[in-house]
Amino acid sequence: MADEHTSSFYDDNAATYASRQRTLPVRRLDAFLLMLPPGAAILDLGCGGGQDSAYMLSKGFDVTPIDGSPAIAKQAEAFLGRPVTVLRFEDLDEDEVFDGVWAEASLLHVPRANLPEVLERIRMALRPGGTFHATFKAGEAEGHDGFGRYYNYPSAELLSEMLSNGGWHNIVISEGDGTGYDGKPARWLAVRTQK
Template sequence: MPGKDTATLDFYAVEAGTYAGRTRKVRYGRLDAFAAALPAGGSVLELGCGGGQDSEALLARGFAVTPTDGSPELASQAARRLGRPVEVLLFEDLDETDAFDGIWANACLLHVPREALPAIIGKVQAALKPGGVFYASFKAGTAEGRDRFGRYYNYPSPDWLRGAYDADRWRKLDIDEDMGGGYDGEPTRWLHVFAFKMP
């Protein structure tokens, strides 16, 4: 399928328990900014929810959250944490229209093959209600590749990523970057994207 990398999904199938249960530094500054852009009690779709930590935080803030992940094994881990079903959803199977006030995609669309990313972002835009907010984060780079675990990453530059979003189709598109880490323990330059659908 165009938006799926089998080797990456295989990694999460094998490592789901370890990945979902790891201790990680949780910095909610961007989640707070995302929440502030939503109406009270608004509807949120989380793509690639992993172990469910961000969905848990959004639920605690009173939002109507639909957590999803492309890995059945990670979806099961998240369902245990959240005490509710978590849908197994591949990005390319998203097929909603004007359904969500916000879509949260933390460190997941970075696994979408470069050629498929613009179409996936288009599906996200269609699923947002007018004026809705979309957050996604990516490991920055200049060319697609794999990490030491064999996971695929699209490794975009800010300019490449702006083109994948088709900036003219959004009311506002902000990209900022910082240094952080990840499961591989390597210092990582991250790109953070906030996009707002036309009202």
């Protein structure tokens, strides 16, 4: 579960955060969608303001957006014009319902110790052969940013080990430089793998 400071940040800054100028990760979205059948069922896990969900919906996919912050979910609902479920990652309890799970810059707030369990919940929610995408800020040790938000800051090696031990297949982890909401440079890890 995200710590109190992290949860408070999203609840207190929901409107600003959800409506910020953000470049859609179109290359990652398209690569993910190419791995799914047309009209596939997708879970947008930690949907934020809903922009990624809107893109996937526009491509004809059946998207279920969820977010752990009630205030952020309300913003996403207004943007998407459809319900957004409020659910924490640790409470995900679905069995082979989705063809794909999209977790762009959301699982990075899960405490490292809880990450294997959350990854297993995601794996259970996927149908056999389903595709999972996630991005993380890279690092060596857990920590907090200037806003007080918790980050698990994994290395590519740690993620690869967690996923392999969790029974995932075709694990691809790419690295790239970018920024986050705080505007500071960050090394990002993009993970794509299959059940």
